[in-house]
Amino acid sequence: MTSYHRFGTVPPKRHTQLWHEGRLLVEEVIGLEGFDGPSSTLYHLHQPMQLRQVGTFRPLARDEWQPDHHLHHHFDSRELAPGGDALTARRLLAFNDDLEVWLSRPDRAMVGWYRNGEADELVFVHEGAGTFETVLGDLPYRDGDYVVVPRGVTYRVVPSGPGPQRHLVLVSSGLVEVPARYRNGYGQLLEHAPYCQRDLHVPANLRTVDEEGDYTVTLRIRGGLQDYVVPFHPCDVVGWDGYLYPWTLNIHDLEPLAKQIHPPPPVHQTFEGRGFMVCSFVPRPVDWHPEAVPIPYSHANLNSEELIYYVAGSFGSRKGIDVASLTLHPSGLTHGPQPGVAEASLGSTHTDEVAVMIDAFRPLRLTALARELDRPDYAWSWTPTVHLDQAADPAVPTPGPLA
Secondary structure, three states: OOOOEEEEOOOOOOOOOOEEOOEEOEEEEEEOOOOOOOEEEEEEOOOOOOOOEEOOOEEOOOOEEOOOOOOOEEEEOOOOOOOOOOOOOOEEEEEOOOEEEEEEOOOOOOOOEEEEOOOEEEEEEEEOOEEEEEOOEEEEEOOOEEEEEOOOOOEEEEEOOOOOOEEEEEEEOOOOEOOHHHEOOOOOEOOOOOOOHHHEEOOOEOOOOOOEEEEEEEEEEOOEEEEEEEEEOOOOEEEEEEOOOOEEEEHHHOOOOOOOOOOOHHHHEEEEEOOEEEEEEOOEEOOOOOOOOOOOOOEOOOOOEEEEEEEEOOOOOOOOOOOOEEEEEOOOOOEOOOOOHHHHHOOOOEEOOEEEEEEEOOOOEEEHHHHHHEOHHHHHOOOOOOOHHHHOOOOOOOOOOOO
16 A cells, blocks of 8 residues: 554564563564565564464366357346355456456355465455454455455454345455556655545554464465464454555545546546556546537457446446446457447436446456356347347347357
């Protein structure tokens, strides 16, 4: 992140003694890019390297689906069944070397702990509330939150209440960052940014737990998962400071930018990562030029793939798309409003849409989950002679790819 934070007790100088109830605390630096990137310094009651047991390394399987044809896709995840905790409920939808896109419907708290040792994580909370319990403190979450968890941070997710949980999880091989164009040379967010430091929320409190037992920590590393049993509670941190920590930003706190003629999606950018960016579409005034067409124009992003997750409201340029659906517009193909949508938009003054868009700059590969959720009629929704209700009816002949 771009701000310094300090919680609990730390010594006046780094790498000097800090005592707690008669014991010398163990200093740990977690950092990126050797010693040149962002880092935080933690002070533990116990040695964090101690082990009681090591489990079997489990490679993460990617059951890839290669569609027969290069087409647009609609993935309907509304009926995706809940089950598992925030880690075990994850199901992989799409991936490339920069990015993984997972869908998750957790229905229970995590018993063990988790640390991603090779990637940053960005969790969008479509539905649900609870707490990310981390070694750096408790981080509450609610509907609409983006939760940024840097690699190396140990945590578990504890939902609050019996309500549904629905998460979109992005796993990034590079850092998940605030876009550079929103920051000045001091790291402060600029006046034209769609959010400011006051909208970013860091762990609310630091709980120091001094308990001995058998605690399982699952580490993701080298494309797989490794379980470790450690002898002390992971949250034994008395204090920490630095620039590397989890934080949240709520999509409803964004201040959207508008123009009198329709702006391109980068004006809605929220995060940047290696090989991708994330945009947020939120309720806003639409274009007010007297001749404006207040929905996106048809466009072909020839070196990017556009994956949109629909959260709430009515998405003006799409027909037949409901909440918790995703559309994939792959590279090399033109996409835009379906027939009649542009005409219907004329005269509108506002949009109430809420959606998350991922632009991947390298092709996305799909999984068996994508095949399970795919609605093939979507690719034909731009063809005026084929109506969505007809294309969904197997009794109605539908144009298709040449054999």
